Amino acid sequence: MELDSLLIPAVLFFALGAFAKFINSDLKFPEGMTKGIGLYLLMAIGLEGGLALSDVDFGLAVSSIIWGVILGLLLPLIGYALLRIRNKINSFDAAAIAAHYGSVSAATFLTAVAFLDVSGVEYESYPIIMMVIMEAPAIIVGLVLAALARKKLAAASGEVAPKTEWSPLFKEAFTNGSVIVLLGALVIGAVATPDAMAKVTPFTNDIFMGVLCLFLLDMGLEAAKKASTLKKVGGVLVAFGVVMPLVGGTIGVVVGVSFLGFSVGGAFLLAILCASASYIAVPPVMRHGVPEANASYYLTLSLGVTFPFNVVIGIPLFYQMVIMYSAL
Amino acid sequence: MSATMCPGKSVHIIVNATFENELIRVLDKVGVTGYTQLDARGNGYSGVQGGYSEGESNVMFIVLVTTEVAKILIESLIDYIKRGYPIVSYACDVDVLITNKYGKPTI
Numbered sequence: 001m002e003l004d005s006l007l008i009p010a011v012l013f014f015a016l017g018a019f020a021k022f023i024n025s026d027l028k029f030p031e032g033m034t035k036g037i038g039l040y041l042l043m044a045i046g047l048e049g050g051l052a053l054s055d056v057d058f059g060l061a062v063s064s065i066i067w068g069v070i071l072g073l074l075l076p077l078i079g080y081a082l083l084r085i086r087n088k089i090n091s092f093d094a095a096a097i098a099a100h101y102g103s104v105s106a107a108t109f110l111t112a113v114a115f116l117d118v119s120g121v122e123y124e125s126y127p128i129i130m131m132v133i134m135e136a137p138a139i140i141v142g143l144v145l146a147a148l149a150r151k152k153l154a155a156a157s158g159e160v161a162p163k164t165e166w167s168p169l170f171k172e173a174f175t176n177g178s179v180i181v182l183l184g185a186l187v188i189g190a191v192a193t194p195d196a197m198a199k200v201t202p203f204t205n206d207i208f209m210g211v212l213c214l215f216l217l218d219m220g221l222e223a224a225k226k227a228s229t230l231k232k233v234g235g236v237l238v239a240f241g242v243v244m245p246l247v248g249g250t251i252g253v254v255v256g257v258s259f260l261g262f263s264v265g266g267a268f269l270l271a272i273l274c275a276s277a278s279y280i281a282v283p284p285v286m287r288h289g290v291p292e293a294n295a296s297y298y299l300t301l302s303l304g305v306t307f308p309f310n311v312v313i314g315i316p317l318f319y320q321m322v323i324m325y326s327a328l
Numbered sequence: 329m330s331a332t333m334c335p336g337k338s339v340h341i342i343v344n345a346t347f348e349n350e351l352i353r354v355l356d357k358v359g360v361t362g363y364t365q366l367d368a369r370g371n372g373y374s375g376v377q378g379g380y381s382e383g384e385s386n387v388m389f390i391v392l393v394t395t396e397v398a399k400i401l402i403e404s405l406i407d408y409i410k411r412g413y414p415i416v417s418y419a420c421d422v423d424v425l426i427t428n429k430y431g432k433p434t435i
Contacts, residue, residue: 031379092412162411222380229375283383288346292412295344296375299384 010114013213017220034218044204046182049128050189068130072137076102091149096286096293099142100302101244103278104134108310112272116265123265132182139173146290169289176281226304233300241305249275249318264322271318277302334426337398342416345385358400364390392424
């Protein structure tokens with residue numbers, strides 16, 4: 001199973017991208033292309049999830065949403081606590097990094113979906129709803145932790161802490177493009193008539209895996225670019241980039257199987273959500289909301305360490321974990 | 329229409345794209361009458377800014393101002409730098425071609 005998970009085209013294209021960067025190839029995507037492909041992927045997965053929503057259990061959907069919020073609040077707090085052990089990472093860097101790890105990466109999730117599709121494993125649509133829900137809470141936790149650190153720092157130096165303007169930051173957390181597209185597509189998929197949806201299927205379904213390959217090719221290029229700056233980030237943070245997904249993924253497995261009663265596929269997708277770190281939606285909010293944090297840390301960690309770790313090791317590992325835990 | 333060369337300052341400011349709107353507000357507040365804006369890529373304290381996503385895209389502003397306005401502008405930027413914003417800025421002496429095309433000097 002481990003090797004099979006690496007032999008799906010999406011993962012192989014990711015490796016190709018990384019290889020191209022490694023040999024200094026001039027392979028480069030036109031500007032804005034990846035952003036466009038990313039929007040397509042979110043739209044397609046949203047429509048697919050929306051379509052499946054028509055026959056979901058309402059009670060379980062509500063529980064999923066509640067657990068999405070709980071995990072979105074809990075994971076960044078765990079991440080922050082881990083980073084602050086022995087006081088090696090300053091509060092601002094820790095708050096900003098923790099926000100990234102509490103939030104989710106759609107690209108990791110989609111790679112996990114591709115893995116399930118190839119393996120012929122069924123999954124519920126609840127994790128797609130949870131992906132939407134889990135974007136924002138972690139951002140808010142990160143901003144609050146940074147505001148507290150600012151207050152503490154100001155108190156220590158006898159100054160008045162600069163006032164944080166919350167409203168534009170909250171607006172950014174709740175209205176960022178990926179949330180709007182994903183949530184909108186979910187609703188459209190749920191309310192559109194099945195006949196009309198069938199016409200869209202070639203666009204959202206048939207070409208989905210091919211487009212995902214293209215997307216992951218660019219992700220490979222970008223991840224390799226980021227990985228080349230690992231030295232600047234340091235051993236402690238790189239270790240966090242590997243340990244945190246293991247902690248988050250394990251929590252996801254337990255919540256998915258024991259608390260939400262998901263199938264193997266569903267619990268696995270939740271584990272991947274908990275293990276992944278955002279690299280598109282959270283960085284802009286942190287750059288503006290926590291300017292004291294060094295952006296190179298969180299950008300390098302989420303894309304250069306955690307994303308490749310999840311794609312290559314996390315996906316087969318969490319899948320096995322769910323199977324073993326479900327059998328207990 | 330007359331045109332003359334007038335001494336002034338050219339201030340260059342490089343910031344993350346998320347700071348763009350705020351910087352435009354600052355420029356307006358200190359009395360800058362116009363600016364030129366470019367997308368910028370590079371490497372430095374915040375790591376490689378490759379323009380891959382909004383969080384890692386930089387913008388560069390070029391403004392032509394009088395020495396007095398340049399001073400006020402730099403002071404405003406220092407306030408932000410003290411709050412932790414990574415801002416790269418520098419000023420150079422320039423001779424600006426001034427016309428009265430719009431009825432008043434343009435810097």
